[in-house]
Amino acid sequence: xxxxxxxxxxxxxxxTKNLMKITKAMEMVARAKVRKFERAFKAFxxxxxxxxxMKEKILVKGIESPLFxxxxxxxxxxxxxxxxxxxxxxxxxxxxxxEESKRIADFKGFIAVGAKGSTHFKKSKYLIxxxxxxxxFPTVEVSSMIVDKVMDMVKNDGVGKVKVIYSEFKNALxxxxxxxxLLPLKSENADENMEFEPSVEKMIDKFxxxxxxxxxxxxxxxxxxxxxxxxxxxxxxxxxNANEMIRTLTLxxxxxxxASITQEIIEIVNGAxxxxxxxxxx
Amino acid sequence: MKIKVKxxxxxxxxxEKYGDLVNFRTVEGAMGVLPRRAPIITHLAVSxxxxxxxxxREKIKVAxxxxxxxxxxxxxxxxxAEVVS
Numbered sequence: 001x002x003x004x005x006x007x008x009x010x011x012x013x014x015x016t017k018n019l020m021k022i023t024k025a026m027e028m029v030a031r032a033k034v035r036k037f038e039r040a041f042k043a044f045x046x047x048x049x050x051x052x053x054m055k056e057k058i059l060v061k062g063i064e065s066p067l068f069x070x071x072x073x074x075x076x077x078x079x080x081x082x083x084x085x086x087x088x089x090x091x092x093x094x095x096x097x098x099e100e101s102k103r104i105a106d107f108k109g110f111i112a113v114g115a116k117g118s119t120h121f122k123k124s125k126y127l128i129x130x131x132x133x134x135x136x137f138p139t140v141e142v143s144s145m146i147v148d149k150v151m152d153m154v155k156n157d158g159v160g161k162v163k164v165i166y167s168e169f170k171n172a173l174x175x176x177x178x179x180x181x182l183l184p185l186k187s188e189n190a191d192e193n194m195e196f197e198p199s200v201e202k203m204i205d206k207f208x209x210x211x212x213x214x215x216x217x218x219x220x221x222x223x224x225x226x227x228x229x230x231x232x233x234x235x236x237x238x239x240x241n242a243n244e245m246i247r248t249l250t251l252x253x254x255x256x257x258x259a260s261i262t263q264e265i266i267e268i269v270n271g272a273x274x275x276x277x278x279x280x281x282x
Numbered sequence: 283m284k285i286k287v288k289x290x291x292x293x294x295x296x297x298e299k300y301g302d303l304v305n306f307r308t309v310e311g312a313m314g315v316l317p318r319r320a321p322i323i324t325h326l327a328v329s330x331x332x333x334x335x336x337x338x339r340e341k342i343k344v345a346x347x348x349x350x351x352x353x354x355x356x357x358x359x360x361x362x363a364e365v366v367s
Contacts, residue, residue, distance in 0.1 A: 040293075043292070043293055043294030043295075044292050044293075044294075046290055046294070046295060047290040047291060047292050047294075047359055050288075050290050050350075050357050050359050051348075051359050053350070053357075054323060054348060054350050054357075054359070057321070057323060057350065058323060140292065140361060191321055193320065193321065194321050194322070194323060195320060195321065195322040195323075196322070196323055196324070197308045197310060197313065197322060197323075197324040197325070198308065198309060198310045198324075198325060203323075203325045206325055207323075207325070207348060210347075210348065210359075214292075214359075217292070
């Protein structure tokens with residue numbers, strides 16, 4: 001066994017150790033951040049659910065607007081992350097987006113929120129608008145910016161249906177891509193006796209805008225929580241794998257070292273034997 | 283019978299108490315609701331919501347938003363709100 005091989009293994013071990021330090025640090029960062037996001041998400045959830053309940057009560061029958069009829073083309077808002085190193089999080093979302101866009105007959109294009117989505121569809125003719133590195137913490141300013149764009153397209157470009165693809169947060173280990181309809185608005189159990197102040201016609205545009213921004217912000221929040229859990233899991237796996245690799249490499253290194261020592265001893269003993277034989281003969 | 287008042291913002295619940303009367307301002311003018319009122323949804327102006335409970339008045343500033351009342355609960359969603367007194 002040569003010295004060169006020993007050195008090579010040692011180098012590999014060092015490199016893996018350094019990599020492990022990085023993945024471990026990233027895991028810890030993700031863990032700290034996910035707690036912060038989860039707390040904020042919980043507070044926001046109550047607010048968003050109340051708005052959702054209100055939406056259910058608002059009577060939308062008889063209002064002629066593409067917001068309710070859904071007449072027009074379909075666009076997809078794709079929420080991905082800005083950064084990588086979060087396992088299959090982005091690739092699963094992109095796969096779902098590709099499949100979904102092929103399934104829709106009147107598909108017009110994507111609005112990509114997050115750098116991963118916009119990079120993937122950069123060369124495709126379907127990318128309408130890309131928002132990259134816009135936020136870490138979803139705010140109402142960010143969601144209203146996107147809703148402004150959507151409303152503009154509904155008014156001027158004949159868009160009637162809007163879908164959102166984001167990562168649904170099931171639990172700490174499972175995050176799945178999900179497709180939901182943002183527009184047209186549907187209200188199944190609208191209350192016929194509901195009063196409105198001002199009248200529903202005057203209020204509806206404001207309410208729809210309010211509803212859409214809060215809904216989108218909610219989805220962006222959920223996507224962020226999923227992202228950080230995905231990253232935490234991916235980095236934990238990477239750290240575990242690095243640990244395993246260091247163990248195997250160290251074993252290999254020790255074996256090689258042992259073998260080279262044994263080899264040397266054999267050489268010395270053989271040399272000594274040979275000398276003895278020469279002396280005896282002489 | 284009292285009416286429950288709940289005020290929610292993106293940062294969480296700001297206020298949750300019972301009252302006898304709730305006064306507020308919509309974009310078209312002032313209104314008040316009592317318990318057992320018929321269901322209503324209103325668009326709020328940037329103003330104060332006043333909750334009266336046994337003569338005690340409490341004021342909560344809201345940055346617009348929407349109010350829903352079903353006769354038992356008044357729930358307000360607003361981008362920002364703060365209890366004044």
